Amino acid sequence: MRTSESGRIAVTSLDTFAEAKLADLERADLRRHLVATRRALEAGEGPVVYRNGRKYISFSCNDYLNLSQHPAVKAAAIAATETYGTGAGASRLVTGNHPLFDRLEERLALFKQAEAAIVFGSGYLANLGIIPALAGQGDLILVDALSHACIFAGSRLSPAECRVFRHNDVDHARKILEKERASFRNALLVTDGVFSMDGDRAPIAELAALCASFDVWLMSDDAHGFGVLGEGRGSNFASGAKVDVPLQMGTLSKAIGGYGGYLCASRPVIELLKTRARTLLFATGLPPASVAAALAALDIIEHEPELTVRPLARARAFTAELGLPEAQSPIVPLVLGDAAAALAASKLLEDEGFLVVAIRPPTVPEGTARLRFAFCAAHTEADVARLAQVVAERIAYSSEMNACPQSS
Ligand SMILES: *Cc1c(COP(=O)(O)O)cnc(C)c1O
16 A cells, blocks of 8 residues: 555555556646536627636537537427437337437438438447448458547457558558458448548548449548538538448537437448447447437538538638638647647637637647637637637747648
8 A cells, every 4th residue: 555646545556557647648748637618609609618617719619500509409309308218228229219210310311312321329339330340351441540539449349451541642542452452352441521630621532433443332430521511411512512422420429419420321231230230239229319409400400501601611711810721621720749839829728718629649649739629600700800810929830730731
């Protein structure tokens, strides 16, 4: 038994292990903390958050259309809770498949112009379930280097061989396929549609052509494109014509404003996943309130295309004001280098009344710690202008580090 640095008595090797790890993280500015945060929409103010008794305008929410606060969405969640209760009670394959699931899946498939859809407990769970169900022993998985953590996690759950291609580098992906495709039975290429920490988009049309020529199955994780690009349909609809992506994955937790994940695909693929995706089979279905909220949010997205374009317009006003590369999505990174610099910049903005969370390794590569600005429909033009002014006057950033949107 000994007394640790923090004064707490560490009694086991487990505690000693955790204390030592935490001390290392603290020294490297990589320790993280949960802060109680209440989000709200207040008249004339845009999206605000309350933290530690202070109020900020938030540029750190993925609730791009502010639908988590929308009266119709909240009412739908409340009504579903009254009708069906608070939980699904079991896996969807057992008794957890309440009637709202069918309606949501039909609507998602229609909106994404796919044959069918399946809803998972979250985006993270979707990727953990989909990837190993489709790629196994003797198969190849290709992943963009900056893909979301849960794409890598899903790939590791599969016995397939995994290769990582340089970020948005279609030629690199082609070279890997030229060399290796013939040695494998099936191949799956997975990429974010919009990269979550860089805000840039995958070259989805080029990737679709590459995949077609090598018989590779293309999967796009459009967590940050759905609801805000292509009139809400997502990044593969952003350049006008639809780019055919056979595996369109996404989340209900960002622009949809609630919680859950989904995949839109052909009917046989969806049927296979219902039988083989372990995160669907062995996890409880989403609560009825989440499914009902997603349905109500989807209604708004479909009927108000003018709402869906606003987050990108706000992001572009910001990048234009600062001379940064034009935003390709509502996410704008400002790369500052080390974790301490990013934390200091975040603190400075807090003092000005803006909440912009610093993003540090391992979420982003070493040396690319950054501020990540997320713009939403409720931000006013005045909010954005004042933010840009404070950033321009108070934060030292190098143009080279921010020369292209995929600065890492
Ligand atoms: C947020 C995110 C996820 C995870 O989705 P959740 O619904 O929050 O679990 C998956 N992929 C990407 C690219 C994301 O940004």
